[in-house]
Amino acid sequence: MRHKHQTERYYWDATLRIPKADFQEVLHDDRAALAWLLALRQVGIVHLQGAPAEQGQVARLAERIGYLRLTFYGHTWQVQDKSMANNVAYTSGKLSLHTDYPALHFAPGVQFLHCINQAEEGGESEVVDGFHMAEQLQREDPEAFQTLTSLRVDFTDSGTDYCDFMLQSKNCIIDVDSKGKVTKINYNNATRDSVLDLPLHQVQPFYRALKAYVDIMNRPENVVTYTMEPGDMVTFDNWRLLHGRKSYISKPDRLRHLEGAYLDWDEVMSRLRILRRNVHGDV
Numbered sequence: 001m002r003h004k005h006q007t008e009r010y011y012w013d014a015t016l017r018i019p020k021a022d023f024q025e026v027l028h029d030d031r032a033a034l035a036w037l038l039a040l041r042q043v044g045i046v047h048l049q050g051a052p053a054e055q056g057q058v059a060r061l062a063e064r065i066g067y068l069r070l071t072f073y074g075h076t077w078q079v080q081d082k083s084m085a086n087n088v089a090y091t092s093g094k095l096s097l098h099t100d101y102p103a104l105h106f107a108p109g110v111q112f113l114h115c116i117n118q119a120e121e122g123g124e125s126e127v128v129d130g131f132h133m134a135e136q137l138q139r140e141d142p143e144a145f146q147t148l149t150s151l152r153v154d155f156t157d158s159g160t161d162y163c164d165f166m167l168q169s170k171n172c173i174i175d176v177d178s179k180g181k182v183t184k185i186n187y188n189n190a191t192r193d194s195v196l197d198l199p200l201h202q203v204q205p206f207y208r209a210l211k212a213y214v215d216i217m218n219r220p221e222n223v224v225t226y227t228m229e230p231g232d233m234v235t236f237d238n239w240r241l242l243h244g245r246k247s248y249i250s251k252p253d254r255l256r257h258l259e260g261a262y263l264d265w266d267e268v269m270s271r272l273r274i275l276r277r278n279v280h281g282d283v
Contacts, residue, residue, distance in 0.1 A: 007041045007272075009240075011132035013222050019043055023051040023233060027064055034275040036235070037065075037268060040110070044237040045127060051114060053230035058112040058261040061233065065271040069108045069262040071101065072157075072165040079113070079258040097128055097217050097242040100262070102186035103157035103167040108262030111238045115228035119256035122248030124227050125234070128217045130185035130242050134174050136222075137213050144209035148173040151206055154193035155186070168193075173210060184239040187213075217242060228258070239265070 019039040025032035026048060039046045051057045058076055062068045068075050101107040138145040152170040159165060171186035198206060216222065228234065236243065250256055276282070 007038070007269075009044070009131065010042045011135065012043065012129050012224075013132065014220065014224055016043070016129075016224050018045055018047045018224065018226060018234075020047050020049060023048045023057070023061070023231075027060065030275050030278050033064060034272065034279050037272040037275065040235055040237065040268070041272065044129060044131075044240045046235050047226070048233040048235060049231065051231050051233050053116050055116065055259050057233065058114050058259050061112060061235075062261055062263055065263060066267040067263075069264050070162075071104075071108065071262060072159075072162050072167070074162040076259055076261045077161075079260055080255060094247040095244045096189060097126065097214075097223075097244040098188035098190065099130070099185050099242055100188070100238050101157075102171050102188050103155040103169050103191045105169050105171070107184075107186065107238060109237065109239050109265035110235065110263040110268055111243075112233060112235050112261045112263070113228075114233040114259045115230055115257075116259060117230055117255060117257040118228060119248035120251055120254045122246050123256050124225050124246045126244045126246070127224050127226075127236065128222050128242050129240065130187075130217070131182045131240050133213065133216050133222060133242075134182045134185070136216050137174075140216070141209070141212050143205075144212040145174070147202075147205050147209035148213060149176050151198060151202060153206070154195060154197055155188065155191045156193045157191045170197075173213065185242065187242060238262070 021032060021036045021039070026036045036046055036048070048061070055076075055078075059068065099107065100111060134145065137148070149172055152172050155167075155169045155171060157165065157167040173185070173187050174182060175184040175186065177183050196203060196206070248256055
């Protein structure tokens with residue numbers, strides 16, 4: 001018996017209370033791990049508490065599922081101030097709401113972020129439900145929804161990290177399946193190409209549609225804000241959620257430091273099915 005209803009998504013706004021789980025229990029108890037992955041699928045975000053405030057914990061959690069997704073930023077990556085930053089995340093500035101890696105045609109499905117050290121002031125995290133916002137856009141402005149689900153725009157990212165890279169992709173801001181159901185959000189203004197490769201008559205409709213979507217995302221009633229403390233880890237759906245952070249003040253003796261990693265949904269869903277079989281005796 002396939003429990004499709006258990007993996008149906010639950011849409012939310014600023015009233016969401018982010019599901020919580022215990023890091024150690026998830027590592028060692030199948031029921032806790034299953035509850036974590038079900039919530040990750042349904043809600044799109046789960047807040048794990050009780051991890052050691054040191055590097056290496058995102059890799060430990062990934063082993064609970066299978067293996068990490070290697071990208072040009074490495075198997076894991078450190079979000080902290082860097083003097084020669086090759087990514088806006090590696091500064092202390094505000095990060096506007098975005099999905100990670102739309103410059104890839106197949107962006108990572110799941111992201112882990114582990115707080116090792118928090119800033120003295122600022123640095124609060126922000127998330128919105130991109131699928132729910134797309135549904136609101138379709139209801140309020142069908143023309144804008146049609147535009148963002150049909151026009152493909154360029155994303156680009158280049159630099160050197162794990163190795164040198166020069167990425168280029170064409171993606172719709174909102175991906176839908178053959179039935180018109182939203183399946184993925186591709187949006188990061190920092191990597192959206194400065195060249196807009198569209199016919200002239202589509203330029204203004206595209207910008208108008210994108211502004212309509214971003215305005216909905218930034219409405220206070222849609223944004224969930226939370227603060228991560230050392231030892232906290234947030235796991236979320238990178239195809240669905242847009243995430244950001246407020247600017248922060250770092251001091252030499254208290255530098256903000258997060259460690260991040262990616263996985264893909266195929267591996268996550270594989271582990272979810274195995275855990276469900278082990279716990280309940282079926283899939």
